[in-house]
Amino acid sequence: MIETESINHLITALNGSSVISSTVGESQVLNNIVYYLPRIRDYQLLAQLIHASFHWKPQKLTIWQVFEASSAVMKWKLEISEPRLSIHKFVSLWKQELESCSALNIFQLATLAGLISCRQQLEVLQEQLFIDDSGTASEELKDIKFRHFMPYWNQYMNISKGDHRLIDDLCILYSMVHMQSDYVASNELLFQSLFNILMTYINNGDTEYHGPNAFAYKHLNLICQTCEHSISNTHNRRLLRSKLEELCRIMGALSDKETLTGRKKYTDKYYINILFIVVILLSGYKPSAEVVHEITMTLFYTSFILQDFGLDGFTKYQELIYSVCGRICQDFDIFDQILKEMISKMQFNMDNKIYHSKLMFILEYLQLNLAELKIPDACYLEERIEPLVRPYLDSSDVKLRESAHLVWLEVFNNETWKADVTNFKLKRLRLYLHDCFRQCSASLMTEKQLIVIWKSILPTIRYLSNYDNDLIRDLIHSTYIRIINTENLQMKSTSIQCLIEQFHNVPDEYLWDWLDACNELARTLPPLMKEHIITKLWEYISHSHNELAIRWWYDRIVPNLSRI
């Protein structure tokens, strides 16, 4: 027998006015409600306590405390082993109680939100442990949400338009139960309210868990995701645009402020939350021509946090930047406008962490756009891109240097084949590859990177050879000469691998001799390096689909050893 007597006392107290009207007293009552409700085994007693607690209107508690309490009730019910009174019966009793209500106050709405907020957890537990024999409890909660919570919530939103605080509270409450598929009549209001709450968080600095939005700041993720979805459901483009501009402005100001410190580490929760807020909110926007400018600039301003947080593995950001650049690269004017603005906001002082991050962002921007961008003419490359990228090809900063190389590769691999652009590439290609060898020799580039460059640029070389008949021959000859003149064995081995890469471009009439030459060069290497080169040759041959190369392999390389 559980403490029926105590529960009856609690019910009596809730129904009457015997609860001490103080925060502590009310909190203790709330605690007892949370304790008893999920544990009661008697159906009637439970119905009575549900009724009493649902109709109890605390004087000192906030709706957030009530929300947390009802959420806790549901969580306890899901987690504890209470076989006699099933989850389904428990939810049904709540529903029964709701059916008997003609109107809901804000506390009751918070109570409902708390119960509904556990639906996802119920589904997870149901899948893992099959805790609900009936299999309908989740649907019941859904029904409660759509038949009871949402209509009242919408009604409250409509009647509270002048009361910003209440609207904010309602929006935060809704965020706790939001699902992407929900239909929200007052979507714009929801968007504005949540957006403002998030902006307040960014603006107020590290003040989380204080002030009127303390509850919201504890649930930034839910607020953010609801706001993200509300963006895609908002049709007021002016509103969306103005809010995006506001976000961009706020991030610009934050970035400017941080520029003054310059060397701080941005991995505190506050900054990381800002990064998540920015990325999630921007992900809500469809990257149209109207908004890509602000989105990119906002990311530009946020890059100082991003660099500290990390990019590789940050899927949400990568999806965002790819989709944004996917749109930008379709329109040269937008691309250039954004680039100009970013450059105008830059100081090329790489000792300052913020500017360093910004430059890294610019280089990433260039790399992601230049492959597909329709370049108007060679002048643009000469006057805008080259001066920006070229200095960093030799930078002592590894990150900048590698990013600059990637941009430069995209310049070469860009598929604009206007005559002047082709000339631009032809003029620079030999020199660039020469510089790559030089950097590799000087340990400014790894062997692997040099080979990646050759692999990547090979199709461009083949195409450019239509305009310069000597290109392939010159490059392979210069590589060969480099090999025979190099005393450094490692460099020699790497250069031979670059030579092998170029075999893809060698016409069949010269291929046999070049393969022979390569084999001869390999013989000059120590056994391990030679083995490696022979393996690389096999990789080339096995993927070349070239009959001649296959014949060469069987003729020259495959062992013809007799057996004693």
Added chain:
Amino acid sequence: MSADCSVGSNPLAQLNKHAQQNPALRQVGYQNPASNVAQNFKTHVNEVSNANRFQMDQFMNRSPGFSDGQLGMAPVPSAILSHGPRFGLKKQDSGSSNMSAGDTAQHSRSWGNEFNSRSPQQGLASRVNNVERISNTNSMSSYRPGMSRIGRPMMHTGISSLHNYSHMSQQTPQMSSDDGVLADKQWNEQFEALEKAVAENLTMEDNKEETKEEIVVEDGYQADFQEVWDKLQAETADNNLETSDSQWEKDYARYMTGKATHIPPYRFDNDNQYMHNPNAYEIGCILMENGAKLSEAALAFEAAVQEDPAHVDAWLKLGLVQTQNEKEMNGISALEQCLSLDPTNQQALMTISISYINEGYDLTAFSMLNRWLDSKYPELTRSPTIDEANIDRFNLSKQVITKYLQVANALPQVDPEVQLGLGTLFYANEEFGKTIDCFRTALEVNPNDELMWNRLGASLANSNRSEEAIQAYHKALALKPSFVRARYNLAISSMNIGCYKEAAESLLSALSMHEVENVPITGSVVQSNNILETLKRSFVAMDRRDLLEKVMPGMDLQQFRNEFNF
């Protein structure tokens, strides 16, 4: 022709060379050079740290940002009502009214104990019931979110499980002092009784003492078993991990240094006409002597060893036949079987050494050659024993060669077998000139040894003297036309001088010798992979892709007869 690139037949070396490094089997390939350029290019990947990733996952998922675990952990029975006489009275009865906040936790614990139908008034009588206590404690512990997920299904089904048992063991130290006193008293009584019983039993006979010891062990069995078992399991798991890793490393090291570690068991043909023939061994010997197909003789010996797995000579002959038949690994397996039955069998030791050299397992071959010499000339090999386990290839080869040279110099006349061993040692070191000298010396003594002619041919071929090699192979084949290896070698040398058609003919004739009458070609007869691969190479060299496509295991050789004489 580049012999430099040869890796012999050591499968790992071949695998390393042509397969493992093949980009088709790796992530990065040429097929799509532009893809992932950035990822491949950057040396410094700005990866999201684990801590940041955790934060990100938390943020991106719809998990609530607060912890409500404290709420509802226990009821707060007092000081919440402005006036509640019955409630307050009850708490006064239980002596815990007007409890301060600091007392709440303690009280909640006691309430928790009472929660499952137990009132404080039930007192000591109920407390001594261990089972009930356990179930109560269990119920309380499961009233905590996050701790009861495992327990839930058990509670539903009512299955008594180890989970409950573990609760029992955990709860034992929490016995009240009364319980402890009671249990101690009972335990002391039991212990005294046991001591008394043991003292009485000490006077009993020896066999009874044994029984008593067993009983003592039984006493502690239940308690200790789980602990010991768990420990063993953990240790075994650890050891297995270590063993498997270190074993792999050892195997790898051995392969790379030329030691044969795992020789697969002999693969018998399924379709064997000589099975259950009591004279299979004799038939095999006759077939061998009369120059019949080696594959046929092999079947007879296979039947003999299957009939009598301890038949040393049958295993030996089977090994000899298979090595000549260009089925090296089967030959090695048979010879290993022979040596396991007769570890000093000299013919098996010498033949298997040569086979190991052909397969690239030089260290094992040196070791076998050393054993051969020790077994044949024990009186002449008095030099210190070679520590084969701790010696590198170079030094092992050097020491074994020295021993062979000592023996060869000490012998009054040439022993062709010593010359064969010495020549094989030089061959392994690619000192083909010396090898040729040894084999020629052996042939002077025994000019009709077709095996030696073939070996001479192979040594000549591998030192780029293909024309001379072809003469030696022809000599071998004149002595024994069914000698498949000589035909295979002849094909290699023919290819080396550009005679691809002749090479193909030799290979096709070698393959035809693998065919046995009345045995379907697609059935049990396995064609040598070496021969097939070399045939492919000859067709590639002939620029005959149409023929190349026809080459496959179990192919019908008749389709080539129109073009090739074999």
